[in-house]
Amino acid sequence: MLTARYLVRANVLSVSDDQQALATASAVRRSVMSLGRRLKLERPAAGHTSLELSVLGHLHRRGQLTPGDIAAAERVQPQTLTRTLTSLAEAGLVFRSDHPDDGRRTLLALTAAGLAALRTEMAERDAWLAGAMTETLTGTERELLRLAAALLERVADAI
Secondary structure, three states: OOOHHHHHHHHHHHHHHHHHHHHHHHHHHHHHHHHHHHHHHOOOOOOOOHHHHHHHHHHHHHOOEOHHHHHHHHOOOHHHHHHHHHHHHHOOOEEEEEOOOOOOOEEEEEOHHHHHHHHHHHHHHHHHHHHHHHHHOOHHHHHHHHHHHHHHHHHHHHO
């Protein structure tokens, strides 16, 4: 049988857990946003937009996708992507083909040039980040960050 003392203690613990979760979420959000801003500064001036790189990244990780699939992943309306997808196709970074099951839809695929562009932009920022991590973190801290990166990906994909 549950006693009043047990129920009060359980409520205090759950509030504490909720507060801890909120504090952790706030710290992670601030850190991710700060790092994102810093990485954006490391992007070449003549480079691609964030949305273009995101589209190329989706196609690299997931293979062929419809514009609707990409819009859903980016949480934007398909019309929002029209200019970006046209620009990427005209630059030869993505290839459009007819959807095999529905002639009204198209599939987008990453071209060799698109993969090269994505790798170039990623390499420059990865090099900066690796240098910053090497200068400021211990080996153990870098390993913790590697593990945390996988956890952050899981959280981002789950919502």
